Amino acid sequence: MSLTESLKKTSLYDKHIALGAKMVPFGGWDMPVQYEGVIAEYTQTREAVSMFDISHMGEFVVVGDCVESGLDRIVTMSLEDLPVKFARYGMMLNDNGGIIDDLIIFRMEKDKWFLVVNGATTEKDLEHLKSSLNPSARIEDVSSVTAKIDVQGPLSRDVLKSIFPGIEKLEYYTFDFFNYLSKNILISRTGYTGELGYEIYLPWDSIDVLWNKILEDKRVRPAGLGARDVLRLEMGYSLYGHELSESITPIEAGLGKFVDFGKEFIGKEVLLKQKEQGVDRRIIGFVSDNRRSPRAEQAIYALDGTEVGVVTSGTFSVALQRGIGLGLVDHGVVKKEDKVLFGNEKARSEASVTSRIFYKGGSLKD
């Protein structure tokens, strides 16, 4: 059996092929990396609207009181004060404070929670949740029946409001249920691009009708994972398996603001200690001095040649017309505005340590 035969396909697979997509393996799925080209799709998203098939993500429904069910103790964000129809980003940690996954939790009803996790970690996450939730909680894995499309870009609200009247009322990180083809579907104002945008969750078998319907609007074009990666990296957003893993904590990953220290949660002790005593390493952002892009797994060096860390993600920033990267470095060795080198034994390039938010002109909160 070849590798491609063992990859999972979303229900839009045939549409991607018909649209001329280049497909690549991603977290066990055969996904579109690009259609007309990464930069064209990037620009389309920053200036108009793009639509992404993100059906590989995992989704679970948990029913139960957030504290009694044990869910609140499993995740870093606070759930008790989350209003119904609001969403919140956070992480699930192991006992050492390492990140099992990052996720968004939607409060559908007072005691009903919708969890969206990464595609490649869905099975692992489900096992962790099942073994950590209290017996009173009910959990259902709806990943195989839930498709997801992201509509992102400054014109996304204008495009979607004719199909989903009322969507214009959604604020950042809120969601609602909309009727489509006599089905109740969840749409949230969230995304991974830094632009105004929406994520649409709907039954696996109705997605192609909606995909076609949205594409009828000539302002919308499909975009692949290639553009998505440039868009997310320009915003400094983490990607599981790169900036986040079971051997890195939220403090080291620079995601402390998504941790509620006012409650009890798995891994809290380690995080508290790191907060008090500081961390040995942390994620930084850096901008290449030229058009050369850093690549994941390259080394990061101080100017004197000492190796100080590793590149976790790197790409070419279309906005800056320079290479940008995130990297895990020894804490205290490099500071903001310091010069560093990235590369390998043979060739190294200069870069400057900066804020990890590389792009600030997005329509995210418009």
Added chain:
Amino acid sequence: MEIVEHLMYTKEHEWVLVDDDIATIGITDYAQSSLGDITFIELPSVDDEAEQFGEIVSVESVKAASDIFSPISGRVIEINTELETDPALINKSPYEKGWLAKIEIADKEELSNLMTAEEYENFLESSG
């Protein structure tokens, strides 16, 4: 994929235009399409010695870095410096504005190691 009749080609998808003793080199339409949007290029310096099928240029696309090999041996006499600020010219015009370098051919015998347009077309078809 566009293939230009009067050029010669390598299996690594480079092309060469021979004009007397001077070879202009570049990458094919197939190569630029496979690489995707080219964002960075490192050209050789004038007077560098190129070796047939040896690394001569490195390019980066949004996702990856790749090496380009010289179709012919000889001294580099000119480079397309416009690519340094606008490497996307290679995507837009791989056979014309996206040329990489001009080389003073050291040994014309080496041309017999290259493919004609027809042979390259067959090569592309057979490699799927």
